[in-house]
Amino acid sequence: MIQGKSTVKSVPQRKPVTTTKISNTSVGMVYTPPDCAMHYMGALCNPFDANNGACVPADLFPLPSQKTKTFVRGTFALGTTGYGFISANPLGTNDNAILGCTQATSVGGGATSLAAYTNTVGHFMAQLPFSSADYASGNVQYRLVAAGIRVKYVGKLLDRNGVVISFEDPDHQNVNLSSFDQISANPRSELLRVGDRQWDHAVCYSGPVTPSEVEFIGNNYYTPGQTPMVILARGLPGDVYEFEYYQHTEFIGSIAVSKSKSHADGPSFGKALEAVKNATEAKPLKPSLLSTVWDKFKAAMSKSLPQIAEMAGGAAMMLARNPAGGRMIMHGGASLVGKLLNGGTDEHNKVRMLTAPIVEEVP
Numbered sequence: 001m002i003q004g005k006s007t008v009k010s011v012p013q014r015k016p017v018t019t020t021k022i023s024n025t026s027v028g029m030v031y032t033p034p035d036c037a038m039h040y041m042g043a044l045c046n047p048f049d050a051n052n053g054a055c056v057p058a059d060l061f062p063l064p065s066q067k068t069k070t071f072v073r074g075t076f077a078l079g080t081t082g083y084g085f086i087s088a089n090p091l092g093t094n095d096n097a098i099l100g101c102t103q104a105t106s107v108g109g110g111a112t113s114l115a116a117y118t119n120t121v122g123h124f125m126a127q128l129p130f131s132s133a134d135y136a137s138g139n140v141q142y143r144l145v146a147a148g149i150r151v152k153y154v155g156k157l158l159d160r161n162g163v164v165i166s167f168e169d170p171d172h173q174n175v176n177l178s179s180f181d182q183i184s185a186n187p188r189s190e191l192l193r194v195g196d197r198q199w200d201h202a203v204c205y206s207g208p209v210t211p212s213e214v215e216f217i218g219n220n221y222y223t224p225g226q227t228p229m230v231i232l233a234r235g236l237p238g239d240v241y242e243f244e245y246y247q248h249t250e251f252i253g254s255i256a257v258s259k260s261k262s263h264a265d266g267p268s269f270g271k272a273l274e275a276v277k278n279a280t281e282a283k284p285l286k287p288s289l290l291s292t293v294w295d296k297f298k299a300a301m302s303k304s305l306p307q308i309a310e311m312a313g314g315a316a317m318m319l320a321r322n323p324a325g326g327r328m329i330m331h332g333g334a335s336l337v338g339k340l341l342n343g344g345t346d347e348h349n350k351v352r353m354l355t356a357p358i359v360e361e362v363p
């Protein structure tokens with residue numbers, strides 16, 4: 001030490017933590033939602049921007065799987081009467097039409113069932129790694145994680161007009177058996193006018209509705225031509241729309257490659273699905289509902305945390321060195337959208353399980 005000077009050790013200030021408080025004074029713990037659940041919710045709400053690597057974090061068959069994010073892009077047109085559509089069938093095969101849509105020569109009106117429109121065309125997803133023959137051989141099975149369609153009018157701005165309607169059948173029944181008029185009258189559909197938005201409309205798969213949609217299966221969930229979600233358009237004959245369809249899929253089997261760890265987190269998986277289904281009671285799922293789904297997920301987890309805390313309470317109190325109890329808080333995270341959409345990072349593979357939450361002392 002130099003004479004006349006002293007060394008003062010600075011004490012680092014504790015940085016404030018952005019949290020969402022949950023009213024509970026019986027335990028002292030900090031809960032961070034598992035990254036796999038965050039990624040899954042992000043992929044459901046916004047499959048377009050979510051990173052590859054999302055899995056279904058269900059207790060049923062959390063097997064190492066090949067995880068893919070694939071897409072197909074193209075255009076469709078309104079038919080001779082000014083009606084048109086694009087519908088999606090989330091298949092696991094690259095040699096079956098995954099999308100069906102109208103073109104300028106298609107004929108059908110407001111009362112015509114979508115299946116009866118003439119001159120429709122199909123689009124395949126060549127990026128999917130397996131064909132129907134691969135499934136028939138029994139060497140591969142798949143499970144749908146997330147999917148979505150978005151559309152944009154790309155004709156002359158001077159001629160821009162019309163409406164677009166998105167719809168996902170809540171029971172994943174075949175929407176192709178319904179007409180434009182029937183779907184537009186359904187209270188769960190959403191109508192928007194063609195405008196200045198980056199995309200005029202979008203509709204996303206809102207998660208499984210039957211146990212078979214959580215399992216890995218050796219054939220397609222839906223038969224070719226049976227589509228659970230659709231975007232309809234009405235305007236001038238020949239109006240052109242650009243579309244993008246994205247799909248996140250898991251594969252298992254002897255010919256699946258580059259398998260990575262999958263996660264089983266029943267409580268958060270159930271609450272994530274509950275949040276999505278609650279947010280889509282009156283309208284289809286789309287990226288703008290991401291924050292609503294997150295808020296509903298937090299609310300649903302709030303009701304479950306006391307039971308989780310009861311199981312982990314003893315260890316939590318010791319780790320927190322706070323035997324007198326304190327406040328229970330849930331971290332919202334510094335970048336919520338980043339965590340929701342980018343869970344496929346290394347952090348996703350080091351997920352902290354819900355039954356072993358991070359515990360900190362709460363001042």
